[in-house]
Amino acid sequence: MHYSPTKEKCPLPYSPFKSCTVPRPIGWLSTLSEEGVPNLAPYSQWQNLTFDPPMVMFAANHLSSGERKHTVINAEKTGWFVWNMATYDLREAVNISAMELPFLEDEFLHAGVSKEECIDTKVPRVAEAPAHFECKYLTTHRLPGNSNHGHVDVVYGEVTRIHVNDNYIHENGKMDIKKLRPLARLGYYDYTSITDVFEMRIPGASDQASEGLEGKSS
Secondary structure, X not given: OOOOOOOOOOOOOOOOHHHHOOOEEOEEEEEEOOOOOEEEEEEOXXXXXXXXXXXXXXXXXXOOOOOOOHHHHHHHHHOEEEEEOOEHXXXXXXXXXXXXXXXXXXXXXXXXXXXXXXXXXXXXXXXXOOEEEEEEEEEXXXXXXXXXXXXXXXXXXXXEEEEEOHHHEOOOOOEOHHHXXXXXXXXXXXXXXXXXXXXXXXOOOOHHHHHHHHOOOO
């Protein structure tokens, strides 16, 4: 099976596009409006970009009405957003926070999660989440789509502070991923969580390269 998504109708009853790019980490992002109202929403088009300094990005499609997502508006106007790790235990709250609510409605309350103060920003973080990034907004790159919903804002930020709950750190200083069970997005209505971890090292890599890949602190 093959087809051109820009020229042909998909021959399958459901598009395979999102099911091919899997698993996708979830950017469960909190922001603050100019009026001081918290916002919380998940984005499955989220990723780290580089590590020196650490930078991240997320992509937010416009609403079918053509309106931009509240997360993007808030990040641009206040200069900050916060990533909260979405886990299997928090899956229901993550899903509820995906609902399209009116602007200036507090999704923390709607999703039933608690607020915890950050250090570098006034944006609150999800207290129940085991890890967080405080992110300083850098810029937005807007890509046009073939429909209102197809337009997408790609937002870039720099991580100014990292929080990790000590209960999820091994004695060797590495995060316990199997205990965390991070949530990831698949295609359709499907999700997964990480329950299996294995290690592979690049043959012949230099000590310096190996330490960089492993994330060893200098």
